Amino acid sequence: MKKKSLLLFMAIGLVLSSCMSDDKLADKLKKVLKDKPEILHEVIKSDPAGFMLAVQDAAQNAKAEMEKRRNDDEKKKFEKSFEAPLKPDLAGLEVRGTKGAPIVLVEYSDFECPFCTRGYDTVMKFMEKYEGKVQFIYKHLPLSFHAQAMIASQYYEGIKMQNPEKAFKFHDAIFAKQKKLKNGEPFLKAEAKKLGVDMSKLAKDIKSDKVKKQIEADMKEAAEFGIQGTPGFVLNGIPIKGAYPLSHFDMIIDELKKRKLISL
Numbered sequence: 001m002k003k004k005s006l007l008l009f010m011a012i013g014l015v016l017s018s019c020m021s022d023d024k025l026a027d028k029l030k031k032v033l034k035d036k037p038e039i040l041h042e043v044i045k046s047d048p049a050g051f052m053l054a055v056q057d058a059a060q061n062a063k064a065e066m067e068k069r070r071n072d073d074e075k076k077k078f079e080k081s082f083e084a085p086l087k088p089d090l091a092g093l094e095v096r097g098t099k100g101a102p103i104v105l106v107e108y109s110d111f112e113c114p115f116c117t118r119g120y121d122t123v124m125k126f127m128e129k130y131e132g133k134v135q136f137i138y139k140h141l142p143l144s145f146h147a148q149a150m151i152a153s154q155y156y157e158g159i160k161m162q163n164p165e166k167a168f169k170f171h172d173a174i175f176a177k178q179k180k181l182k183n184g185e186p187f188l189k190a191e192a193k194k195l196g197v198d199m200s201k202l203a204k205d206i207k208s209d210k211v212k213k214q215i216e217a218d219m220k221e222a223a224e225f226g227i228q229g230t231p232g233f234v235l236n237g238i239p240i241k242g243a244y245p246l247s248h249f250d251m252i253i254d255e256l257k258k259r260k261l262i263s264l
Contacts, residue, residue, distance in 0.1 A: 078238075081237065081238045081239060082237075082238065082255070082256075082259060082261065085236065085237020085238060086225050086234050086237050086238075086239055087237065088106045088137070088139070088221060088225075088234050089217070089221060090104075090106070090137055093137050094137075094160060094164040094167070095135040095137060096127075096135070096136040096137070096138070096168050097127055097134040097135045097136045098132050098133065098134065098135055099135055100135070101133050101134050102133055102262050102263060102264060103130055103133050103134040103135070103235070103236060103253070103262065103264075104134075104135050104137070104235075104236055105123065105126065105134060105135070105136045105137070105233060105234075105235050105236075105249075106136075106137045106139060106233065106234040106235075107119065107123060107136070107137070107138055107231055107232070107233050108139045108141040108218065108221075108222040108225075108227050108230065108231065108232040108233070109138065109139070109140065109141060109230055109231045109232075110140075110141055110142050110143050110146055110149045110230040110231075111142070111146075111148070111149055111152035111153065111156070111174050111175070111178070111181060112142075112143075112146035112147070112148050112149040112152065112178070112181055113143065113146060113149070113230045113231070114178070115229075115230060115231060115242070115243040116175070116230050116231045116243070117175050117178050118231075118243040119230075119231030119233070119243045120172075120175040122243070122244070122245065122246050122249065123136060125246050126246060126249050129246070129250075130253075130264070133264055138156075138171060139218035139221070140153040140156075140157075140214075140215045140218040140219065141218065141219055141222045141227065141230050141232065142215070142219075143229075143230060147184075148181045148182065148184055148188075150215070151184070151185060151188065151206075152174060152181060152188060153215050154206040154207075154211050154212075154215070155170065155188045155192060155206055156170055156171060156174075157205075157206070157210075157211040157214055157215065158205035158206040158208075158211055159192060159195065159197055159202065161205050161210070161211070162197050162198060162201065162202070162205075163195075163197065166195040166196070166197055169195055170191060170192065170195060173191050173194075174188075177191075225239060226239070226241075227239065227241060229241065229242070231243055233249075235249060235252050235253075236252075236256055236261065236262060238252050238256070240252070
């Protein structure tokens with residue numbers, strides 16, 4: 001055992017004492033261990049506890065390094081987003097809040113997604129905090145594994161065709177009672193009736209090309225922006241992917257003000 005351990009260290013020493021690039025050095029060491037794997041096996045057997053501690057140490061160091069790289073990547077992306085802000089298509093869309101306000105918040109959401117309920121709560125707090133300074137636009141990203149998400153989006157768009165304010169109220173009601181959405185259309189119809197919409201017209205509108213095309217356009221735009229999960233937001237061109245707390249939105253507003261990209 002000692003002989004094989006000695007052979008391993010000698011092999012490593014030989015490789016390390018040679019003048020070669022890091023890649024060549026790694027290849028050389030890899031070849032030594034590949035040709036004589038029993039050397040490494042014996043070394044591990046000689047001190048299994050020490051080997052496991054070394055592996056755990058290496059795993060923790062690798063995890064920390066990967067986390068650092070991810071954070072660095074996120075910082076770079078964040079910086080880039082201010083240099084090249086996203087530009088959602090807002091033509092002809094109804095605005096909730098104050099039209100022409102300096103803060104433009106666009107959300108890509110799924111009525112059945114539990115994280116979108118958090119997103120909804122954050123949006124309501126955000127609009128209250130910056131009252132009179134926000135225009136909020138709701139867009140659709142119904143996920144395929146949420147059975148009622150698409151039909152809920154269709155109802156929202158159908159109601160919006162009749163009365164945008166009633167659509168906003170419908171939006172709030174669905175998120176407030178999201179658990180009941182599992183009941184499907186009976187629940188959606190009941191909520192629509194409470195708003196006093198024309199149910200006959202709504203039944204036709206939810207199947208219309210206009211509604212279908214609007215939802216498809218929202219989904220396509222989300223994909224183009226790299227928003228795959230829900231909720232996703234674009235705040236004055238800056239992407240927010242996930243149900244972040246209000247403090248994260250505040251941080252972006254402060255950054256926009258600092259860079260003189262917005263005036264409140």
